[in-house]
Amino acid sequence: MPIFKKDKKNKNTVPEPMENPRQIINNVKIGKGTKIWNFVNIYGCEIGDDSMVGCFCEIQKGVKIGDRTRVQSHTFICELVEIGSDCFIGHGVMFINDVYPPQPDPSEWKKTIIEDGASIGSNATILPVRIGKNAIIGAGAVVTKDVPAGAVVAGNPASFMRFRDNKKGE
Ligand SMILES: CC(C)(COP(=O)(O)OP(=O)(O)OC[C@H]1O[C@@H](n2cnc3c(N)ncnc32)[C@H](O)[C@@H]1OP(=O)(O)O)[C@@H](O)C(=O)NCCC(=O)NCCS
Numbered sequence: 001m002p003i004f005k006k007d008k009k010n011k012n013t014v015p016e017p018m019e020n021p022r023q024i025i026n027n028v029k030i031g032k033g034t035k036i037w038n039f040v041n042i043y044g045c046e047i048g049d050d051s052m053v054g055c056f057c058e059i060q061k062g063v064k065i066g067d068r069t070r071v072q073s074h075t076f077i078c079e080l081v082e083i084g085s086d087c088f089i090g091h092g093v094m095f096i097n098d099v100y101p102p103q104p105d106p107s108e109w110k111k112t113i114i115e116d117g118a119s120i121g122s123n124a125t126i127l128p129v130r131i132g133k134n135a136i137i138g139a140g141a142v143v144t145k146d147v148p149a150g151a152v153v154a155g156n157p158a159s160f161m162r163f164r165d166n167k168k169g170e
């Protein structure tokens with residue numbers, strides 16, 4: 001399997017011999033200034049500029065991540081997830097696309113959208129939902145429903161606590 005590495009001059013990745021044997025980065029578009037730590041398995045996805053992916057993350061094909069977004073270690077981001085810019089994805093966050101596994105037919109899987117500025121606490125589980133702009137998801141939350149912009153939610157199943165800074169979204 002070809003291994004792709006970052007081309008420092010070019011925004012896109014190019015096929016070259018693997019430079020760092022502690023990373024598996026295959027066919028990934030990585031923006032300028034984005035830092036990928038060791039022991040990752042990321043393939044067929046796009047990450048914008050000045051973002052970060054921590055150790056022991058897997059990011060699957062088709063995933064899109066914006067600019068200045070931080071994905072902390074041990075997080076799993078599956079197909080059909082889109083994450084905006086200026087987001088924080090905590091340690092060990094698990095995304096889900098197949099609600100009744102195993103469904104081998106990907107047309108049965110569902111998508112998740114994380115809007116700009118959202119922050120997801122450590123060890124949260126995100127079922128297929130839309131998380132609105134600047135929302136905050138508490139550590140350990142199991143998010144089963146859409147989260148409005150600017151909302152703070154926590155718990156299992158996650159429930160509304162308040163609006164961040166006591167005002168709605170944006
Ligand atoms: C959700 C969160 C933002 C709430 O912060 P907050 O508004 O300051 O909340 P408080 O600490 O005042 O707690 C309010 C109530 O919610 C509960 N609570 C707080 N965080 C919770 C969580 N993650 N899950 C469940 N309940 C939570 C508290 O126990 C408290 O309950 P009580 O009113 O019955 O005593 C925060 O607790 C959190 O989980 N942040 C994510 C942190 C994280 O994962 N960082 C990752 C990088 S280190």
